[in-house]
Amino acid sequence: MKKSMILTVVTVLTLVLGITVAVAATSDPGSETDPIVTKSYVDSKSSYTPISLTPGQKLIGGVGTEVILRSGEATAIGNSSNGVSDITAGTDLMTGQAVGLNHLLLIPREDGRGITATTDIWVMVRGVYSIQ
Known part of the structure; x- marks a missing residue:
């Protein structure tokens, strides 16, 4: 019984981690869903x-x-x-x-x-x- 419970918890955690990685991979860098500032953005705003x-x-x-x-x-x-x-x-x-x-x-x-x-x-x- 304990082995099946551990296996279920590991499976659920693996699924959650997989979904999180998949969602993060589909975001465009610098977009509204991934607001990290890119070097090209900073360069375009900081040059004369x-x-x-x-x-x-x-x-x-x-x-x-x-x-x-x-x-x-x-x-x-x-x-x-x-x-x-x-x-x-x-x-x-x-x-x-x-x-x-x-x-x-x-x-x-x-x-x-x-x-x-x-x-x-x-x-x-x-x-x-x-x-x-």
Whole structure:
């Protein structure tokens, strides 16, 4: 009697383990059913995009957009009471103030803040933005 009980328990445990493995194997990595973050997802969200602008063009950022001026000259576009966060200098750049080369800028809100190219420029951008 004890042998049959042990055999039944082992069989049930084997079935449960087999079903668990089968369900896990059918999930797509990174999908809603398997939410592990993949390296390709992280790479796509963490890389900067190089953008070229000509004089007078504006780069307007969304919430949390990061901008680094790599070459040329540009000025900040703030709103009526606040500017663009210059993380490198620890300051707020108000409309018309010069953007420093290689300074990391952060757009805190989606309210029209960004930069205006005064010469041909190259910037590195991470996040949502539009060119005007």
